[in-house]
Amino acid sequence: MPHIHWEDPYCAEASACFRIGTDSLGNAYIAVSGAEDAYLTDTREALRALIRAIKAGQADHLL
Numbered sequence: 001m002p003h004i005h006w007e008d009p010y011c012a013e014a015s016a017c018f019r020i021g022t023d024s025l026g027n028a029y030i031a032v033s034g035a036e037d038a039y040l041t042d043t044r045e046a047l048r049a050l051i052r053a054i055k056a057g058q059a060d061h062l063l
Contacts, residue, residue, distance in 0.1 A: 004022070004023050005023070006021040007020050007021065017032070017034075018033060026044055027043065027044070
């Protein structure tokens with residue numbers, strides 16, 4: 001398992017909390033807070049694109 005540096009959880013109103021992490025190889029991770037051992041991983045740029053889409057209201061149904 002890679003060493004992942006997890007950021008503080010992001011929690012929406014009455015919703016699950018998510019955490020974003022990175023490793024030294026340039027990979028990005030996202031997981032439900034409290035279940036960091038069951039994460040999704042991709043490149044940092046892919047994670048940035050997902051976050052931008054969510055913020056733009058294009059992908060909010062994914063969460």
